[in-house]
Each structure stands twice: as structure tokens, then as C-alpha cells.
Amino acid sequence: MEILTLDNIDFSEYEQETDPKQKVRSIAAYTQEIIEELTPDRAEAPRHPKMPFANFWLYFAPGEVTVWAGFNGSGKSMLQGQVLAKLAEEGVKSCIASAEMKPRKTASRMIRQCTGKRWPQPAEVQAFVAKTEKSLYVYDQQGNIEGKKLRAVIRYCVDKLGIQHFAVDSLMKCVRGTDDYNGQKDFVDMLTVIARDLNIHIHLVVHLKKGEGDEKVPTRMDISGSGAISDLVDNVLICWRNKRKERERDAGKQVNENDADTLLICDKSRNGDWEGRIPLWFDPDCQKFTDFNKNARRGLARAL
Numbered sequence: 001m002e003i004l005t006l007d008n009i010d011f012s013e014y015e016q017e018t019d020p021k022q023k024v025r026s027i028a029a030y031t032q033e034i035i036e037e038l039t040p041d042r043a044e045a046p047r048h049p050k051m052p053f054a055n056f057w058l059y060f061a062p063g064e065v066t067v068w069a070g071f072n073g074s075g076k077s078m079l080q081g082q083v084l085a086k087l088a089e090e091g092v093k094s095c096i097a098s099a100e101m102k103p104r105k106t107a108s109r110m111i112r113q114c115t116g117k118r119w120p121q122p123a124e125v126q127a128f129v130a131k132t133e134k135s136l137y138v139y140d141q142q143g144n145i146e147g148k149k150l151r152a153v154i155r156y157c158v159d160k161l162g163i164q165h166f167a168v169d170s171l172m173k174c175v176r177g178t179d180d181y182n183g184q185k186d187f188v189d190m191l192t193v194i195a196r197d198l199n200i201h202i203h204l205v206v207h208l209k210k211g212e213g214d215e216k217v218p219t220r221m222d223i224s225g226s227g228a229i230s231d232l233v234d235n236v237l238i239c240w241r242n243k244r245k246e247r248e249r250d251a252g253k254q255v256n257e258n259d260a261d262t263l264l265i266c267d268k269s270r271n272g273d274w275e276g277r278i279p280l281w282f283d284p285d286c287q288k289f290t291d292f293n294k295n296a297r298r299g300l301a302r303a304l
Contacts (some may be wrong), residue, residue, distance in 0.1 A: 003103050004095070004139045041096035049165075049201075051264075052086050053291040057265050057274040060165065062199045065192050069206050070225050071214050075262060076239040077101075077169050077283065078109065079289055084167060085110035088136035089128075094165040095157045097139040097150065099173035106138055109134055109287055118285040137161060143182065145174050147187050151194060158198045170205035171225070174286070181226035188232045205234070214243050220267040234266035259292055264289075 048059040060066060070076035083092045098106055111120055111128050120128075139153055150168065157163035168174065168191070175183040188204070195202045207224045217240050220230040230236050240263040249255045254285070260279030269275050278288045 001061050002133070002137045004137055004153070006155070009033075028249045036269060049087050049090075049092055051083060053278055053280070054263070055291070056264065056266070056276075056278050058235060058237070058269055058272055060203075061202045061234075061271065062164070062201055062205060064234075064271065065188070065202045065204060065236060066235040067196050067204050067206050067220075067223070067229065067233045067234070068237050068239065069208055069218075069220070070239035071137055071154045071208050071210070071218075072172050074208075074214075074239045075289070076237075078287055079239055079262075079280075080167060080169070080203055081106065081110050081266070082113045082289060084165060085114050085132075087165060088132040089114060092165065093135045093137075093161060094167065095137040095139060095161070096167045096169065097125040097141065097145065097147050097153065098167075099142055102142065103138040103140050109163060110136075112286045113288040114210070116283075116286050116288060119165060137163065143173070144176060147174055147190055151190060154200075154202075155198065158200055159168045163200060166205065167203040168205065170228070171209070172207060175225075178225065181228070184226040185228040185232070188226075188229050192232050192234075207239075214241070217263065217265070219265075230268060233268070233279055234270040235266065235272070236257060238265040278302045 011286065012026060025248070046062045050059050053173070068076045068080045077100075081096070084096060088094055096106060111125055112118060114128055115124050117124070137157065139157075153167050154163075157166060171187070172178065175187050179184060191202050191204060194200075206229060208218050208222045209220065209224045218238055220236040223229050223236075242259060242261055243259065243261070245255050245259055261282040262280040263277050264280055265277040266275045280291055281293050282289055
């Protein structure tokens with residue numbers, strides 16, 4: 001894993017706008033892409049990375065932006081990191097710009113998720129780092145990140161590192177005013193333009209309105225801020241944490257372990273054929289989400 005900072009990289013040349021003439025092309029330049037788009041049986045077409053869970057059919061296609069939404073503490077950043085760690089292990093190049101967490105924390109959590117251990121051995125840490133050295137990057141910038149600077153960082157990552165996925169955590173660190181709806185719209189619009197022009201996938205973490213509390217399963221209409229956020233992006237994923245189950249367990253009540261710890265909801269997929277939700281279970285030791293209930297399986301094994 002490589003860490004990118006303002007101290008060791010000059011991003012200024014990437015802050016300039018792209019020459020408009022580079023965007024004017026003949027339709028002939030897109031012939032192969034059009035053929036793939038219009039081919040009924042696309043089994044031979046290039047496959048895009050997919051969420052690593054069964055029965056979740058959203059693909060992270062290039063040229064798109066995915067919003068990861070959730071209440072505070074819902075696990076949206078954690079789940080996004082788990083997905084990108086899996087992609088990095090497969091050689092898909094990704095960069096994470098987290099204004100809320102230092103690189104060592106980000107990397108430590110991802111290694112826990114990939115190893116399935118709370119305390120991975122040094123050899124396991126070194127193995128993960130060696131495997132992802134050229135596929136996983138972190139932009140080391142805590143605090144607020146200006147949109148112009150972030151755009152330059154993304155363009156640098158694509159040009160110099162071949163980045164295919166770029167994660168921004170979070171919107172509130174890039175647009176200062178929670179009621180600055182025009183600023184939010186302009187920032188998200190900028191991300192959609194960059195994703196399309198550079199043919200990469202951008203992941204953006206956003207928050208939900210506090211509204212009616214955390215027990216109601218939210219929709220994209222509950223995203224905090226401008227309605228343009230969900231309108232402009234291609235995909236909306238919502239992480240909903242089953243707080244009622246947690247509160248009942250903490251109170252000593254018997255809970256149904258078959259009830260999910262988290263729901264992962266695809267509430268918008270502009271270019272896909274599927275929207276829906278899947279149940280997930282959370283392992284607090286390694287901070288990993290799975291689509292099977294480990295506790296229920298253990299109980300079944302004891303019964304047999």
C-alpha cells in the first residue's frame with residue numbers, strides 16, 4: 001500500500017481543465033463499446049467488479065459514481081473499505097481518500113477484514129501489503145479537502161498509477177456547509193464528469209438525515225443534503241444497521257440470530273437491471289461483513 005501526500009507529489013499540473021477538443025470524437029471511436037452494449041449474450045464481454053456477496057448483482061462499471069449512504073456508525077465506510085480491499089487483492093487498482101481516518105487505521109481495518117482475524121500476525125500483514133503494493137493506495141489528507149485539489153489528485157492517480165476505483169470519504173469533508181445544496185450539487189456533478197471522462201469508478205460516502213431515528217429502514221430520499229446527490233449519481237447503496245437487535249441483545253433479551261445485523265440496500269442502479277437488498281452479518285472481531293450467519297451455522301453444527 002502506497003500513501004500519497006502533498007509533501008511528496010506536486011498535483012498542480014493536474015488542476016488544469018482538460019482541453020475541450022479532446023472530448024469531441026467521431027462515433028466510430030466507440031464502435032466496439034457500442035457492439036458490446038447491444039450484444040444480447042454478453043457472456044464474452046468484459047466483466048466489471050461486483051460486490052463480493054451472493055445475490056447482489058450490482059456491478060461497479062467504469063464511468064460511474066456510486067454513493068454509499070448510512071447513518072453515523074452504520075458501517076458504510078467499513079463496508080466500502082472491505083469491497084476495495086477485495087478488489088485490491090484481485091489486482092484492481094484503487095485509491096482511498098479518507099479525510100476522517102489516518103492511513104494506518106484504514107489499512108489495519110482492511111487487513112483484519114481480509115484475514116478474518118482481530119490480531120493478524122506480522123507475516124500476514126506483510127503478505128497483504130506485498131500483494132496489494134501496486135494496487136492499493138491511500139491519499140493522506142485529514143480534514144477538509146477542496147474540490148479542485150481532489151480533482152487533481154484523482155487525475156494524477158489515473159495518469160500515473162492507473163487507478164480504476166477512487167473512494168471519497170466523505171462528502172461532508174469536501175463541501176463544508178451542510179445546507180450548501182448548490183455546493184453539494186456542484187461537487188457531485190464534478191465527480192460524475194471525472195468518472196465519465198477518465199473511465200473510472202468513483203465511490204462517495206454520504207450521510208443520512210437523522211429524522212425519524214435509526215430503526216426505520218431508509219431510502220435514497222433520506223440522504224442528507226441536496227436531492228441532486230442521488231439524482232446525479234449512477235448507483236445508491238444504503239447500509240442500515242439493525243440497532244433494535246443490538247439493543248435487545250445488550251439488554252439481555254433473546255434475539256433471533258437469523259435476523260440480519262445489517263441490510264445492504266441497492267436503491268438505485270441507473271445502468272443496471274437489479275435493485276434490492278441483502279442481509280449481512282457482522283463479525284466485530286475482524287470488522288468483516290458476510291452474507292451468511294456464522295452464529296446460526298455454529299448452532300446447527302451443535303444440533304447435529
